[in-house]
Amino acid sequence: MEPEFYRQLHEQGIISDASFEKVKHKHQNVLFSLHWELKTILYLGVTLLSGGLGTLIYKNIDTIGHQVILALIALVSASSFFYCSKHVLPFSKDKVASPNTSFDYVLLLGAITMVSFAGYIQYQYNIFGNNYGLATLFPMLALFYIAHRFDHLGILSMAIVSLGLWMGLTVTPKKLLSYGTFNSQTIIGTYLTFGVLLLIAGFLTQRYDFKKHFKFSYHHYGVHVTYIALYAGYFYNYQKGTDLLFLAGVIALTAYLYFDSLKTLSYYFMVITVLYGYFGVCCLIVRLCMLFQSGEAFSVGILAFLLSGVGLILLLIELSKKMRGHDRF
Amino acid sequence: MIVFNKEWIDNLRIVKQAEKDQRSGCITVDELWLIRRQYPVGLYTPGVFTTIGLFILTLFTISMGAGFVTLLIAGAGVLDTFVWPLVLGILVYIGLELLMREKSLFHSGSDNALLYTSGGLVAGGLIWLVEDLNGHQSALMADATILFLIGGFLTLRFADMLTGVITCLSFFAVVFFGWQKVGSFGLATMPFMMMLAAGAAYALLLKLAKKTDAVYYENCLLIMKITCLVVLYAAGNYLVVNRLNNKLNNLDDATNTSIPFGFIFWIWTFVVPIVYLYLGIIKKQTMPVRLGMLLIVAAIYSFRSYYHLLPLEVMLTIGGALLLTVSFGIIRYLKTPKHGITYQEPDDINKWDNLRIESLIIGETAAHAHGSPPADDGYHFGGGSAGGGGSSGGF
Structure with missing residues (x-):
């Protein structure tokens, strides 16, 4: 049965006969889809099986031998890439659709096994000696190449993470926050460089219309890393004179991202920019209150928090209304 | 009773349905x-990120506001009594009502934050009062009753999912603590009493869902039904019953005391999820199917807490192979839809696609399988599987 309102709309002439028939047909033949459920079981099966087999092999490494395992991994990786290069569509600057549903997963399998192969061979045989930079450089370059050639966002994410690794970091936002290793000027500097590099990469993809849809991934990592590095720099250099420089960086970044996300209609970047930027405002308020060191200043500070908070909420509501109708995210 | 403009909610439902049909190509843009013009929606319903952002900001602002007011009257001596949270909670509630009248927010983050704080503060104040009256001892039954009443009122007024769940859970808590007072007979029959309560609550919800106003509480009713079904299962799950029994009788978990009629609970542990799954498929409802799948995992976990038949990795391998075969088999079987069931993707395309969630999960998890910084010795080999595990959790 089609929903009742369609009948009314049809009588009023808002819905055409053809559309009404289609709606009727659709709602008469509703199929119950088990797509996500079955896909979840499939994923779970792959995960359990690979986990179980991995552990089994690990426990029996003495009888199997490293060469056999390495050869196995290499075989899996090579055959995945062989399959993908046979099926891949010609390269284009724009988004290229994957030729079939399993393509993306096969490619992912190939990339993951390739990286494990590189890691394994370095760990077991020390191919590059203690030159870890070189050991991570090659997989990273390969990943960037694969991401662009085969147009795969997941592998791009892997490549970005390994770029960070190569620069000597662990960069996924979760780890960034949970390890909290911001105890030296060099680390903060590296993070900052890395973040800015990603932001520039995101900017360039859009500017030169080269794989524009990659911008989201570059910006996602870039925004978090840069903001966190800037704030870390601010607190690390607190009261040393250079701290305000970092705060100025926050303001500049916020301004850039604000206009950029308005232009690209991205709710996600809008919200995180507003939140990170507001944290900067809070830092400023606290700083101003500290200058006076009195009970009144404290109350005024809280009042300032309150009012700025209300203002920001209203701003966010207005912004999202403004962007409404274009993009739900 | 409900705070929202009903006509707008009706229109919102219509527009959402039409959007779905437009995506599947039935009607034109x-x-x-x-x-959209015929059925205007005046409610403010932001997307998921704006909602999260508004929620965080509003919580922050409320605490600042509460802090400011508290500072102002700090000398008055009401701060260390139950009156203060009560007054604050009522103030926040008034703010919420005014805001809803002005801005027509609809589960937008801001209203949720105000709702939870006001509910929490009022409930906290009342519980404080009860404990004062009770000679500074906790009165669990009264506390649960307070939560139930406040949660019930707020749910009816705001159709909020979280308050709905709290209402359900506090109802079960009332039954639990009430039956506990009966004594040793109450303790012994507790699982059955809880099953009865959950079943009755579920039946009541089904009845309520038939009322005309129920459409405004759609999500609310769904999540409350899920809560009831989970409690119904947990009430008879062997692990839960055993552990709870130990706790109530001050026994040690390690001694592994068996419970009388244990086999009944083992049957319940394994049969109920399958029943949910089966009924879901028969009635073509997604919720019981997913719930059944999750509870099967819970059943296996319960079983493994008592019996270790095989080493973990062998279990994983066999289980993984089994799942793969089964899902492959079903997918193949459903290649052409049978009994009105299909493997085709539902045509209301997954909104999350826009976010490229999957790619981020890969970035987060596959990072382990990577390079070789000297620090994580011996970790490399497990790397691949650890990454996979994480991705399924995120899924």
Whole structure:
């Protein structure tokens, strides 16, 4: 049965006969889809099986031998890439659709096994000696190449993470926050460089219309890393004179991202920019209150928090209304 | 009773349905546009990120506001009594009502934050009062009753999912603590009492869902039904019953005391999830199917807490192979839809696609399988599987 309102709309002439028939047909033949459920079981099966087999092999490494395992991994990786290069569509600057549903997963399998192969061979045989930079450089370059050639966002994410690794970091936002290793000027500097590099990469993809849809991934990592590095720099250099420089960086970044996300209609970047930027405002308020060191200043500070908070909420509501109708995210 | 403009909610439902039908190509974009004009929606319903952002900001602002007011009257001596949270909670509630009248927010993050704080503060104040009256001892039954009443009121007024769940859970808590007072007979029959309560609550919800106003509480009713079904299962799950029994009788978990009629609970542990799954498929409802799948995992976990038949990795391998075969088999079987069931993707395309969630999960998890910084010795080999595990959790 089609929903009742369609009948009314049809009588009023808002819905055409053809559309009404289609709606009727659709709602008469509703199929119950088990797509996500079955896909979840499939994923779970792959995960359990690979986990179980991995552990089994690990426990029996003495009888199997490293060469056999390495050869196995290499075989899996090579055959995945062989399959993908046979099926891949010609390269284009724009988004290229994957030729079939399993393509993306096969490619992912190939990339993951390739990286494990590189890691394994370095760990077991020390191919590059203690030159870890070189050991991570090659997989990273390969990943960037694969991401662009085969147009795969997941592998791009892997490549970005390994770029960070190569620069000597662990960069996924979760780890960034949970390890909290911001105890030296060099680390903060590296993070900052890395973040800015990603932001520039995101900017360039859009500017030169080269794989524009990659911008989201570059910006996602870039925004978090840069903001966190800037704030870390601010607190690390607190009261040393250079701290305000970092705060100025926050303001500049916020301004850039604000206009950029308005232009690209991205709710996600809008919200995180507003939140990170507001944290900067809070830092400023606290700083101003500290200058006076009195009970009144404290109350005024809280009042300032309150009012700025209300203002920001209203701003966010207005912004999202403004962007409404274009993009739900 | 409900705070929202009912006509707008009706229109919102219509527009959402039309959007779905437009995506699946039944109606044209122009027609969708006309429908949007025909059924205007004045409610403010932001997307998921804006909602999260508004929620965080509002919580922050409320605490600042509460802090400011508290500072102002700090000398008055009411701060260390139950009156203060009560007054604050009522103030926040008044703010919420005013805001809803002005801005027509609809589960937008801001209203949720105000709702939870006001509910929490009022409930906290009342519980404080009860404990004062009770000679500074906790009165669990009274506390649960307070939560139930406040949660019930707020749910009816705001159709909020979280308050709905709290209402359900506090109802079960009332039954639990009430039956506990009966004594040793109450303790012994507790699982059955809880099953009865959950079943009755579920039946009541089904009855409520038939009322005309129920459409405004759609999500609310769904999540409350899920809560009831989970409690119904947990009430008879061997692990839960055993552990709870040990706790109530001050026994040690390690001694592994067996419970009388244990086999009944083992049957319940394994049969109920399958029943949910089966009924879901028969009635073509997604919720019981997913719930059944999750509870099967819970059943296996319960079983493994008592019996270790095989080493973990062998279990994983066999289980993984089994799952793969089964899912492959079903997918193949459903290649052409049978009994009105299909493997085709539902045509209301997954909104999350826009976010490229999957790619981020890969970035987060596959990072382990990587390079070789000297620090994580011996970790490399497990790397691949650890990454996979994480991705399924995120899924």
